Amino acid sequence: MDLAFTRDEEAFRAEARSWLRAHVPAVALPSLETAEGFAAHRAWEAELAADRWSVVDWPAAYGGRDSGLIRWLLFEEEYHAAGAPGRVGQNGVSLLAPTLFEHGTEEQRARVLPPMACGRTVWAQAWSEPEAGSDLASLRSKALRTDGGWLLTGQKTWSSRAAFADRAFGLFRTDPDTPKPHQGLTYLMFDLRAPGVTVRPIARLDGRPAFAELFLDEVFVPDEDVIGEPGQGWRIAMSTAGNERGLKLRSPGRYLAAADRLLDLWRTQGCPASTRDRVADALIGARAYQLFTHAAASRVLDGEALGPESSLNKVFWSEYDIALAETALDLLGEEGESADTDWAERYVFALAGPIYAGTNEIQRDIVAERLLGLPKGRR
DSSP, rough: OOHHHSHHHHHHHHHHHHHHHHHOSSSSSOTTTHHHHHHHHHHHHHHHHTTTTTSSSOOOOGOOOHHHHHHHHHHHHHHTTTTTOOOOOHIIIIIHHHHHHHHOOOHHHHHHHHHHTTSSSSSEOOOOOOTTOOGGOOOOOOOEEEEEEEEEEEEESOTTTTOOOOEEEEEEOOOOOOTTTSSEEEEEEETSSSSEEEEEEOOOSSSSOOOEEEEEEEEEEEGGGGGGSBBBBHHHHHHHHHHHHHHHSOOOOHHHHHHHHHHHHHTTTOOOOOOOGHHHHHHHHHHHHHHHHHHHHHHHHHTTTOOOOOHHHHHHHHHHHHHHHHHHHHHHHHHHHHSSSHHHHHHHHHTTTTTTTSHHEEEEEEEIIISSSSOOOOO
């Protein structure tokens, strides 16, 4: 792993910094968990895409810059350092798009990716189901074969962004007679406004609908919206999960910028000794995560798969995010908990981190069994 950046990479970073300095809104956008904020963030995605900054590592044919992973990491550092808005298109850009690049058809990539890049189509992740929890393979929503496609029936829950999104992707059981639960699953994309779809928003602690339940009653999906081969959904979903946990969902730039903000807050609050070590831990943790992620990107560029190391990343960033926000709220005292501050919203969002993308209990099992070679625990 080479920790030095090339002249071209530094030029790319400077170009990104200059663009962001000129375009990042002077006033923060409303929360994207509101209808008003969702629309404002969708417009921001379009502004990014107009100058091909929304998906810098994608091929130019789909709206990107062919920048590669290292430049994407540099862009992310500049993006968060500039205080740019949260990305409403993240489910699509970070999860579905890598899946389509690996398992989709050229027709699907040409049809799905450009509107995703500019925010015209915003995607929800529809994996979780009632009573399935982290045991994704036990899902019961089904897809039955019909002329020209499939009919989806069932219920999804905790679907991120689904309250305002346009489309969703998820797994459905297409063969109920397979000997193992992770067999006979198919990965499908579907329209949240199609006949038979009911979206019921779920309020977060602050009352904003960050999630939704989806009720599906014979929702027609054409064959062209099946990703990969029918029945092979589990293998494809594990590819999506690896991206979610390991590299693309939470870039180090997010934490480097937040740690710097925390340090500024600590200084403005008079450098209280009671939180000095926690602030230092936040700065060290952000830097360590940056180096770990750059090492992971280097391995991917050398042709290696992310593998179970993704679970280490996921446990780290989800617990780090909570600790960071808790320290900030402690520094702010009553002001932090009672006011509608960025830190309060960050804290509420961070609480879900150990649950989504596979619970941290499951990730620790993966680390124990696949990385450390320990025997399987009781299920």
